[in-house]
Amino acid sequence: MKKLVFAACAAFAIAASAAYEANWESIDSRPVPQWWKDAKFGIFVHWGPYAVPAYAPTGEASVYGCYAEWYHGRLLQGNKNFLAHHAKHYGNAPYANFAAEFKAENFDPAAWATLFKKAGAKYTVLTSKHHDGFALWPSPESAYYNAVALGAGRDLAGAFTSAMKAAGLRSGFYYSLLEYANPYYPKNSLKSQPVRPWTMREWASRVNLPQMKELVENYKADIIWTDGEWDFPDADHLSTDFLAWLYNESSVKDDVVVNDRWGIKCRGRHGGHYTTEYAFEGGDKAGLSAVHPWEECRGIGRSFGYNRFETASDYMSREKCIETLVQIVSAGGNLLLNVGPTADGRIPAIMEDRLLAMGRWLETNGEAIYGTTRWEKADPEAKKNRVYFTQKGDAVYAIVFGATAGGLRLGNLAGAKSATRLGSSEPVAMCTDGDALVVTLAEPVPAESALVFRFQLR
Numbered sequence: 001m002k003k004l005v006f007a008a009c010a011a012f013a014i015a016a017s018a019a020y021e022a023n024w025e026s027i028d029s030r031p032v033p034q035w036w037k038d039a040k041f042g043i044f045v046h047w048g049p050y051a052v053p054a055y056a057p058t059g060e061a062s063v064y065g066c067y068a069e070w071y072h073g074r075l076l077q078g079n080k081n082f083l084a085h086h087a088k089h090y091g092n093a094p095y096a097n098f099a100a101e102f103k104a105e106n107f108d109p110a111a112w113a114t115l116f117k118k119a120g121a122k123y124t125v126l127t128s129k130h131h132d133g134f135a136l137w138p139s140p141e142s143a144y145y146n147a148v149a150l151g152a153g154r155d156l157a158g159a160f161t162s163a164m165k166a167a168g169l170r171s172g173f174y175y176s177l178l179e180y181a182n183p184y185y186p187k188n189s190l191k192s193q194p195v196r197p198w199t200m201r202e203w204a205s206r207v208n209l210p211q212m213k214e215l216v217e218n219y220k221a222d223i224i225w226t227d228g229e230w231d232f233p234d235a236d237h238l239s240t241d242f243l244a245w246l247y248n249e250s251s252v253k254d255d256v257v258v259n260d261r262w263g264i265k266c267r268g269r270h271g272g273h274y275t276t277e278y279a280f281e282g283g284d285k286a287g288l289s290a291v292h293p294w295e296e297c298r299g300i301g302r303s304f305g306y307n308r309f310e311t312a313s314d315y316m317s318r319e320k321c322i323e324t325l326v327q328i329v330s331a332g333g334n335l336l337l338n339v340g341p342t343a344d345g346r347i348p349a350i351m352e353d354r355l356l357a358m359g360r361w362l363e364t365n366g367e368a369i370y371g372t373t374r375w376e377k378a379d380p381e382a383k384k385n386r387v388y389f390t391q392k393g394d395a396v397y398a399i400v401f402g403a404t405a406g407g408l409r410l411g412n413l414a415g416a417k418s419a420t421r422l423g424s425s426e427p428v429a430m431c432t433d434g435d436a437l438v439v440t441l442a443e444p445v446p447a448e449s450a451l452v453f454r455f456q457l458r
């Protein structure tokens with residue numbers, strides 16, 4: 001009898017946990033996990049054989065024109081800048097030769113984790129496989145084109161994930177659903193066709209789904225961050241089948257986070273959090289939302305993959321990095337800020353410098369970032385004066401960049417019961433003016449140290 005009851009309970013538990021069906025209505029009903037919504041700041045890492053040439057033109061008007069991780073695709077498209085660069089430095093060597101030069105010999109994953117922690121980031125996303133098809137882990141579906149088989153001779157994805165998790169960071173993977181040059185990929189860019197390419201459904205079931213499952217189960221990925229979805233509709237990618245498996249059966253089903261890149265027209269509509277990409281520089285804004293969780297990704301410079309031809313003027317200043325985070329969080333988003341390590345495994349010093357500056361600021365002011373939401377009553381004009389607002393419980397935070405000394409008028413805050421400045425024990429001098437609070441700044445706000453005021457509403 002006992003056994004029977006147990007069996008019945010077990011069957012019920014399985015049925016009860018199979019909550020999601022393979023359709024968008026069901027998949028979209030799953031809330032984005034709270035840990036991610038509270039985290040606000042993650043580090044994106046684009047790392048692969050494209051770090052060997054580490055080249056893209058720097059002054060292109062189009063956001064995408066500056067992406068160094070598109071090197072292989074640009075050669076296949078016949079882009080004249082990339083072709084000229086390649087011919088000059090590498091003759092007619094095939095792109096795949098870079099895999100042997102991608103050695104990662106100075107890769108110290110624990111040091112990366114320490115840096116990302118110091119930056120104040122809460123999660124990381126590593127390119128497990130970008131559009132070039134090179135896998136950073138020993139995947140059976142990329143058996144001869146991965147980081148263990150060639151170059152590094154090491155499971156870079158595994159080493160990365162262990163170090164991040166050991167440091168207390170959540171960690172997951174970017175995964176490209178398309179490959180530029182795999183002859184079996186249905187829309188590959190090769191001019192001559194050595195084999196009959198598979199249909200997208202065949203490709204999804206033979207390559208993408210098995211690889212994403214490997215990443216989930218072998219590394220307990222906290223995030224699956226798909227990309228390269230734009231060639232086919234989500235039905236051909238078998239996207240909802242994968243997501244139903246992920247949410248119902250995988251070992252990370254309760255906590256895993258995904259984005260909205262699951263097929264043509266999915267961005268800003270389906271999946272987990274929405275995404276934007278260089279949204280404020282003319283890139284992709286499809287995922288901007290006042291109500292749905294979203295995440296902006298961008299480089300510190302203008303590329304995701306390391307571009308060694310960028311100069312200091314291509315990089316955001318320290319202050320701009322901090323302001324970008326604040327701007328996004330105040331609009332309800334997360335920032336996934338990218339670093340592009342070198343082929344030998346070092347994080348370029350200018351990127352390190354920016355991350356450390358963000359961490360210094362967050363150490364005092366992180367209370368106004370982590371676990372906050374957009375403040376609905378924020379005056380939309382305020383950001384023109386570089387004043388941004390966030391909210392947590394009964395507290396509203398005003399984050400002030402570059403203001404001159406004198407009275408700072410903050411709309412809709414006249415009812416505040418008390419005010420403090422983070423990192424200071426001095427009383428905040430203020431008075432009310434209609435529905436606004438006017439805070440007196442004794443000194444101008446110094447560069448790189450935006451001031452944060454906390455107002456208690458109740």
Ligand code: GLC
Pocket residue numbers: 046067069070227228277297304
């Ligand atoms: C893009 C690009 C790419 C980059 C990415 C990050 O769509 O193709 O190189 O990895 O998105 O969002």
